[in-house]
Amino acid sequence: MAAEPTSQPADAAPAHAGASTEAAQSGGGLPQFKFEFWGGQIVWLILIFAVLYTLLAKVFVPRLRKILDVRAETIASAVEQAKTVQAEADAQAAAAKAEIDQARAASRALAADAKAKATAELNKRQAAEDERLAGELAQAEDRIRGLRDAAMSNVNGIAVETAQAIVERLTGAKVTAADIKAAARAGQGAA
Template identity: 70%
Template sequence: MAAETTPNAEAVGAEHGAHAPAGTTEVAAAHGGEASGGLPQFRMEYWGGQIVWLFLIFAVLYILLAKVFVPRLRKIQDTRAATIAEAVTQARSVQAEAEAQAKAAQAEIDDARARARGLAVEAKAKAAAELAASQKAEDARLQAQMDEAEARIRGLRDQAMTNVRGIAGETAQAMVEKLTGQKVTAAEIDAALAAQGAA
């Protein structure tokens, strides 16, 4: 039975071999009748198609990079550079404005100090003038009071001298009258005092 089935299998294989495609038999014949195997990328008959697909894919990637991705990246980079440049310019303008405001504030401070010094000098001069005027007025008032006091003292002194002279005359008159027993008039006493004062 086994011997019978083997020739039949060979006959069937021969029949299938007779009806196999032409390309398959040529490939098998090119490889010495062995079955095909391995990666198709390493088989030379596929290289033409692979090269065409390589160029197609490279062209598509190149177009995508050149027309889509690179312009977007360049736009993002340009936007970023413009934003940075604008921020730097704005920072410089703010710094310049701050410096200008600082200079203006310093100028105002210097002006205020100068005005304060001027006001202090003016106030000092005004106070000195007022003090001098008040001192002069006080001196005049004191001088007037002193003149009035001196005049009053002179009046009191003259009045006292007059009283003293009268008292002295009366005393002298009383003493002469007591010593001599004779009455002496006031005119005689005045004449005697006048003569003694002239001597």
């Protein structure tokens, strides 16, 4: 079924258009500024203010306050925890410094002990080496003394033989070793 268009008189449309034009021209302006609408506006203002105030006071502000309190508690606990951790870190740093100082003192003592042991060992070795060298020096001096004595006894023999050879060559006569020794003694006694 098709809807039938309602028929309106041809002159009705222009009359309706003219009425709205008249209303716009006669009153015009915003209804909020007309005194007859103020009563309803005040009622709605109070009603909306009451609803918004109730929502803010009972819902939004408590939630916001709860969030701010949780945030403040979180910050306070974090600060307290940071202070505790800082105090522990300071205590650990002091303990570590004390351990380092102790280790340094122990290492210095160990180094001094090692140096003393090394010096004692060096002195011991040096004394042993000096003793060994003194023994070798004494043996060398004994050998030198023996060689000198042997050379000195040979010198007398060589001197006698040389003197015999010189006298024989110069004079042509043979001289005995006893004569040369007697002449050497006589020469030393005169000097």
